[in-house]
Amino acid sequence: MYRGYRHRGEAFGQDEPVTDHYPQDITATRADDGTLSLAVTDRWNTPLGKPNGGWVLASMLRTAMDTTDVGRPVVASITYFASPEPGTTATLTVTPVKMGRRVQTVEVDLAHGDKPLARMTASFAADHHGHSQELGTPPQLPAPDGLPDPRDLGLPTDGLFGRVEFRMPVTPGWADGKPSGDPTAELWQRLDGGTAIxxxxxxxxxxxxxxxxLELGQLVSMTVQxxxxxxxxxEPGTWVASRFTTRHIADGFHEEDGELWDEQGRLVAQSRQLAILL
Known part of the structure; x- marks a missing residue:
């Protein structure tokens, strides 16, 4: 999925009032014949006019959880084939792969007509409790309530930025057209208005x-996997401390590693993606 940005001061498009559209925007509907469909809205678009890849993954994960007897997710892996077009309706196909006692694995395909858009494989665990040990450390960020809302400084309020709130300790270099050369970002995130995550x-x-x-001057990156x-x-209504970094670019492809932490300093999720520079 496209993840591209322009430096502050260039046009992002028209703003719209910020309204809570989560979770209905990620929820599929089932027709009488059993077909699952997903309305592709522009409310989660990036500034390049394409739906955010995280929204696509969230929609497919929600569908897997709503249509199969699974526990909570432990891992999800998605490969993107093409970007859905806003204003269209995509179809979803859910295939249980292995519904084990401890781990359940499900595949979900997203398509528009005969055109495949994405495939997700996710594994879920039933009520499982085991050893926990944390060796990492969360980002050291100032309290989010004391940081400015980037939307008050020129970030748009339409599309993705109207659905997710950000708080950054410093203005990114790319936002002023002066990339820092350090492809690392640490910031707070939450759903707009503190909607429960x-x-x-x-x-x-x-x-x-x-x-x-973006801090390397690369303005358009498309997620492959x-x-x-x-x-x-x-906890409901709280912020998520986020750390993202890229360390390798090879032949126009790059990785991006991510960590999400709660306000108590506990790890919420880890991510890795492969993306291509355009």
């Missing part, structure tokens, strides 16, 4: 932040 929203937030390769490891849900 469920498992699909965790998947969504691994792909909503501006990609850190994204994998998310799920650990826990944050």
């Amino acid at each position: 469920d498992w699909p929203a965790v998947a969504l937030l691994t792909d909503t932040s501006p990609p850190p390769v 994204l994998t998310v490891h799920f650990h826990r849900l944050p």
